[in-house]
Amino acid sequence: MTHRLKHLLRRFAREESGSVETVAFALWMPMIVLILLTMLEVGAYTARSTMLERAVDQTVRTIRLETGAAPQHEAIKTLICARAVILPNCATNLRLEMVQRDPRNWSDLPATVDCVDNALEVAPVREFSNGESNELMVLRACAKVTPIFPVTFLAPSLHKDAAGDYALIAATSFVQEPR
Numbered sequence: 346m347t348h349r350l351k352h353l354l355r356r357f358a359r360e361e362s363g364s365v366e367t368v369a370f371a372l373w374m375p376m377i378v379l380i381l382l383t384m385l386e387v388g389a390y391t392a393r394s395t396m397l398e399r400a401v402d403q404t405v406r407t408i409r410l411e412t413g414a415a416p417q418h419e420a421i422k423t424l425i426c427a428r429a430v431i432l433p434n435c436a437t438n439l440r441l442e443m444v445q446r447d448p449r450n451w452s453d454l455p456a457t458v459d460c461v462d463n464a465l466e467v468a469p470v471r472e473f474s475n476g477e478s479n480e481l482m483v484l485r486a487c488a489k490v491t492p493i494f495p496v497t498f499l500a501p502s503l504h505k506d507a508a509g510d511y512a513l514i515a516a517t518s519f520v521q522e523p524r
Contacts, residue, residue, distance in 0.1 A: 383497040390499065393431055393490055394513050400428035401486050401515040409519050418443075425486060432513075438489045445480050446518070460487040460512045485516040 404424040408416060416424075418441060426435035440460050446452065489510040492500050503511040 379497065382494040383499055386492060386494050386497045386499045389493050390490075390503075390511075390513075393429075393488075394515075396429045396431050397425075397486060397488055397513050398515045400425045401484065401517050403428050405484060405517050405519045415521075421484075429488075432488050433490065435488065438510075440487045442485045442487075444483055446483050448481050454483060454485060454516075458485065458487045458512065458514050460489050460506075460514075480521045481518060482521055483516065483518045485514065487515075488513045 404421060407424065408421070421443075422436070422439055422441055425441075426432070426439060429435055432438070442454075442459065444454065489506065489508075490513055491508075491510050492503070492505075494500070495509060505511050
């Protein structure tokens with residue numbers, strides 16, 4: 346029995362008919378793996394971004410429905426982090442900005458979004474103010490996230506900070522209910 350097995354193994358080792366497929370496999374496999382990792386990275390990016398948007402919208406809905414309540418920065422941040430369950434280190438990587446805007450005399454928010462940069466010291470809140478009754482409020486949230494696979498096709502196209510993290514940004518507006 347062992348003689349027959351040795352004979353089959355020797356014959357298998359001498360066989361050269363699969364060498365062409367092996368070369369093609371060796372050339373194409375890294376590209377296929379890179380495409381697969383890119384798909385996973387895009388999926389994670391999309392899921393995290395969607396969860397942040399959803400958490401911000403749900404939190405603002407809660408603020409609107411609690412007429413007369415004026416939650417502060419930490420309470421809003423805690424609500425968003427509790428709802429955005431797939432954001433890693435949400436409590437430390439999330440930055441909020443809430444400002445009052447006049448719809449009749451509109452001025453845009455600054456184009457640059459302040460986010461937590463893990464390579465720098467944490468800066469204080471940019472601007473966070475609870476509005477008066479019937480004022481239009483704009484809430485912008487920014488979360489820093491580390492790419493899962495930084496070698497993929499997606500990673501170079503994302504704007505990253507010094508620590509290698511990219512920003513997820515969600516913004517919404519609401520009218521402060523009368524107190």
